[in-house]
Amino acid sequence: MKIGQNYAARKANDDDNMVPLINVVFLMLVFFMVAGQIRKADPVPVIPPQSINDTRAATDPSIEIVLGADNSLYVDDVLFVIDDVQGYLADQFAAAIDKDGFWVQIKADGDLSLDVLRPVFNQVRLAGLTKVSLATQLERGQDDL
Amino acid sequence: MSLNLSQTKRKNAISLTPLIDVVFILLLFFMLTSSFVPWRIVDTPLSVPTEAEATPEESENIILTLKANDEQVWIEEQVVRFSDQAAFEALVTENNAGVFIIQAEDGVTLQTLMSLADRLKLNGAKTVSIANAFAMPEAK
Numbered sequence: 001m002k003i004g005q006n007y008a009a010r011k012a013n014d015d016d017n018m019v020p021l022i023n024v025v026f027l028m029l030v031f032f033m034v035a036g037q038i039r040k041a042d043p044v045p046v047i048p049p050q051s052i053n054d055t056r057a058a059t060d061p062s063i064e065i066v067l068g069a070d071n072s073l074y075v076d077d078v079l080f081v082i083d084d085v086q087g088y089l090a091d092q093f094a095a096a097i098d099k100d101g102f103w104v105q106i107k108a109d110g111d112l113s114l115d116v117l118r119p120v121f122n123q124v125r126l127a128g129l130t131k132v133s134l135a136t137q138l139e140r141g142q143d144d145l
Numbered sequence: 146m147s148l149n150l151s152q153t154k155r156k157n158a159i160s161l162t163p164l165i166d167v168v169f170i171l172l173l174f175f176m177l178t179s180s181f182v183p184w185r186i187v188d189t190p191l192s193v194p195t196e197a198e199a200t201p202e203e204s205e206n207i208i209l210t211l212k213a214n215d216e217q218v219w220i221e222e223q224v225v226r227f228s229d230q231a232a233f234e235a236l237v238t239e240n241n242a243g244v245f246i247i248q249a250e251d252g253v254t255l256q257t258l259m260s261l262a263d264r265l266k267l268n269g270a271k272t273v274s275i276a277n278a279f280a281m282p283e284a285k
Binding site for chain 2: 018019021022025026028029032033035036037038039041048049050051052053054055056057105108109110111112113114115117118119121122124125129130131132133134135136137138139
């Protein structure tokens, strides 16, 4: 009987030891829920250029073009050859309901040379689209500029 | 007597293990899907031929040319280093009525272009155009 009581008490104590762990885990959970933003991952890792520009997009882009550091080109998460982009963009624009709000976002790696970007912009221009935005990353520690 | 009461309470307490399991799964989910990159956008409106006349007088515009990723910019045969704060201030003060048009040669990176645009903006430039840097050579 005495052994049983001790055993029960020890079991309860084991759970008590878990409380600080749960506290920490809950804190981490709340942090990630509040501070993080859930969005789909880019098809290739992209480190955007840093800029002091602080303009946020009011709406989600109609088309997202991702240019990785390895020169790979993804349009709406599908690997594309540069010459096919114009046709795709024109088709998407023709099918769009809100043509005034149609805009293209280009996510390009900061280390990419501009001569890789030029054909992409050219394809967008040839498709007749004018609303294009380039994704940047807000620069931290602007004092060291 | 009171000791017995507290023991009964403990025995009936809900086990914490399933709770921790669920919380850990939630934590993993949020850790893996959360993104902390503060994305921003820079509008680079592409010109169509009919809008070309709408830009301010060309004489007021100043063209800055990036030739390499060497932290310096060419302004009409003159080289200005990015770190030359006084030169940038003077440049912006003198030419703020026009548009600062940035051009870039092959090999210049996007980051260099954005750094120059930032420099100009930090010194008070009203209108900086980076769209020319993305124009195909024959369209310039």
